[in-house]
Amino acid sequence: DGGITQSPKYLFRKEGQNVTLSCEQNLNHDAMYWYRQDPGQGLRLIYYSQIVNDFQKGDIAEGYSVSREKKESFPLTVTSAQKNPTAFYLCASQARGLEGSPLHFGNGTRLTVT
Amino acid sequence: ILNVEQSPQSLHVQEGDSTNFTCSFPSSNFYALHWYRWETAKSPEALFVMTLNGDEKKKGRISATLNTKEGYSYLYIKGSQPEDSATYLCASFHTDKLIFGTGTRLQVFP
Numbered sequence: 001d002g003g004i005t006q007s008p009k010y011l012f013r014k015e016g017q018n019v020t021l022s023c024e025q026n027l028n029h030d031a032m033y034w035y036r037q038d039p040g041q042g043l044r045l046i047y048y049s050q051i052v053n054d055f056q057k058g059d060i061a062e063g064y065s066v067s068r069e070k071k072e073s074f075p076l077t078v079t080s081a082q083k084n085p086t087a088f089y090l091c092a093s094q095a096r097g098l099e100g101s102p103l104h105f106g107n108g109t110r111l112t113v114t
Numbered sequence: 115i116l117n118v119e120q121s122p123q124s125l126h127v128q129e130g131d132s133t134n135f136t137c138s139f140p141s142s143n144f145y146a147l148h149w150y151r152w153e154t155a156k157s158p159e160a161l162f163v164m165t166l167n168g169d170e171k172k173k174g175r176i177s178a179t180l181n182t183k184e185g186y187s188y189l190y191i192k193g194s195q196p197e198d199s200a201t202y203l204c205a206s207f208h209t210d211k212l213i214f215g216t217g218t219r220l221q222v223f224p
Contacts, residue, residue: 033212042118042203042216050210058211090157099145099207102160 003027006091006106013085013113021076021109023091030096032074033103036060037088046089049074050096078111085113116140118206120215127194127222134190135218137204141185146207149178149189152217153200161189161202194222 004025013019023032031050035043045058049068063082068074074093078085088110092103119138127133139147146165150158162171167182175192191198201217 035214040216042120043205043214045211045213048211056210094212100163100165102148102163103150103158103205103212104160105157107157 004091004093004104004106006089006109008109009107011109011111013111015113016080017113018080019078019085019111019113021078021089021091021111023074023076023106024072025074025093025104026072027093027095027104028071029093029104030071031094032068033092033094034058034064034066034074034076035090035092037090043090046076078113085111087111116206116208116213118204118213118215120202120204120218122218123216124219125221127220129195129222129224131194131222132190132192133194133220134188135202135204135220137187137189137206137215139185139187139204139206139213139215140208141182143208144182144185144206145209147180147182147187148205148207148212149187150203150205151200152203158203191220194220196222196224198222 007022033048034046047066049055065077090108091106095101149161152158162178164180169180178189201219203217205212205214
């Protein structure tokens with residue numbers, strides 16, 4: 001079955017450590033997105049990528065980094081520079097150039113930093 | 115930063131009631147409007163994607179309309195059921211990214 005997989009589901013880290021969240025898709029989608037959700041807020045865009053080896057900052061990119069070396073994978077690194085990293089992170093993919101096509105979401109990773 | 119707004123923030127209705135939500139978005143550089151349903155402990159699931167002014171889409175008891183000139187979309191649920199309880203997100207596609215609203219949380223009581 002085609003889908004998008006995020007791992008792990010829960011992640012705990014100490015303050016000051018970098019942590020990488022995994023996102024893999026086998027839908028052959030070109031576009032991939034990372035969103036963050038905080039209580040009482042909507043999904044806020046961190047980074048997005050429309051094609052391999054290219055990505056753009058979203059609205060809240062500070063303290064995050066991404067790579068897009070393969071079409072299937074779009075890992076997100078939460079660096080120690082991110083001031084409030086504890087949040088729920090959602091990855092999504094979309095067929096490229098088809099803004100009329102829906103996003104497919106993973107099940108999310110809940111990151112807790114203490 | 116582009117802003118997409120949804121209202122109401124939350125809604126409690128009785129089973130059988132019909133209800134509707136509003137999504138407001140910037141009309142400039144608009145390409146598409148998405149609606150998603152997000153149930154607890156699951157990932158968001160696409161309901162509709164609309165691109166043209168005047169578009170109307172329907173899936174069972176749920177329907178949506180789009181007005182791109184004035185920048186709003188309505189989502190309607192006819193005869194709400196407890197299984198409709200979820201957060202309903204709208205998102206507006208501008209240039210090359212999708213911007214989400216904060217969602218409307220719907221609870222349907224039996």
